[in-house]
Amino acid sequence: MQRVDQAIASLRADLETLPKRLKEADAKLNGARTAVASAKEAHTQALTQRKKFELDVEQWKERAKKYRSQSSSVKTNEAYKALQQEIAHAEAEALKGEDRVLEQMMALEEFERRMKHFEADLREADQAVTAEKKQVEAQFAEEKKKLDAAVAERAEIEKKVPEELRNLYARIAKRNPGSAMAEARGEQCRGCGMRVLPHTLQLLKSEADEEVFRCEGCGRILYSLEPIPHTHKEAANGAAQS
Numbered sequence: 665m666q667r668v669d670q671a672i673a674s675l676r677a678d679l680e681t682l683p684k685r686l687k688e689a690d691a692k693l694n695g696a697r698t699a700v701a702s703a704k705e706a707h708t709q710a711l712t713q714r715k716k717f718e719l720d721v722e723q724w725k726e727r728a729k730k731y732r733s734q735s736s737s738v739k740t741n742e743a744y745k746a747l748q749q750e751i752a753h754a755e756a757e758a759l760k761g762e763d764r765v766l767e768q769m770m771a772l773e774e775f776e777r778r779m780k781h782f783e784a785d786l787r788e789a790d791q792a793v794t795a796e797k798k799q800v801e802a803q804f805a806e807e808k809k810k811l812d813a814a815v816a817e818r819a820e821i822e823k824k825v826p827e828e829l830r831n832l833y834a835r836i837a838k839r840n841p842g843s844a845m846a847e848a849r850g851e852q853c854r855g856c857g858m859r860v861l862p863h864t865l866q867l868l869k870s871e872a873d874e875e876v877f878r879c880e881g882c883g884r885i886l887y888s889l890e891p892i893p894h895t896h897k898e899a900a901n902g903a904a905q906s
């Protein structure tokens with residue numbers, strides 16, 4: 665019963681970690697999605713900015729063209745000079761604007777490169793997470809099956825244990841989860857290290873004796889896996905010498 669209980673506890677603990685693994689996988693995927701979204705956003709903004717710079721250039725060129733067409737109809741020298749200045753200014757601004765467009769195009773290339781990089785990351789994360797989820801689901805199904813089997817096995821074992829002993833086991837297990845029973849080996853309780861009286865050990869090893877012995881130190885139910893002492897050779901092996 666203790667062996668099955670330990671298996672049940674370990675399976676339950678395992679099963680509890682699986683939803684956490686799914687959550688972590690989803691978080692990873694969400695992180696990759698966010699990175700792609702923000703890279704796209706930055707790219708879109710840079711694109712808008714480039715269009716604005718291009719429009720600026722067009723406007724300054726348009727203005728220079730307009731001033732130039734006016735220069736033939738100017739009456740005074742002063743007005744002509746002023747117009748020439750306007751033309752020079754507009755042309756200079758158009759040139760500056762062209763530089764800005766060029767810079768922006770280079771920045772756009774960088775944004776595009778980043779966007780593709782994050783998109784590749786996302787595809788990779790997506791594949792990894794899909795595989796991880798499949799694996800977790802398969803593991804969950806397998807462990808659930810084992811757990812159901814262990815629970816059924818425990819119910820079968822429980823039927824064979826007298827109620828009084830079952831209750832005692834349950835009481836001690838509450839204090840010592842997974843180890844209501846302790847092996848008595850080398851004249852010691854393996855649960856707490858307390859000495860076990862040779863007489864008690866003797867009785868534990870005897871198949872004929874049905875009495876339940878508890879450790880005087882920790883109260884665990886004692887059992888012995890050592891062979892019954894009638895076979896001298898095996899008994900000597902059991903008391904391992906250093």
Ligand SMILES: [Zn+2]
Pocket residue numbers: 846853854855856857858879880881882883884
């Ligand atoms: Zn003990």
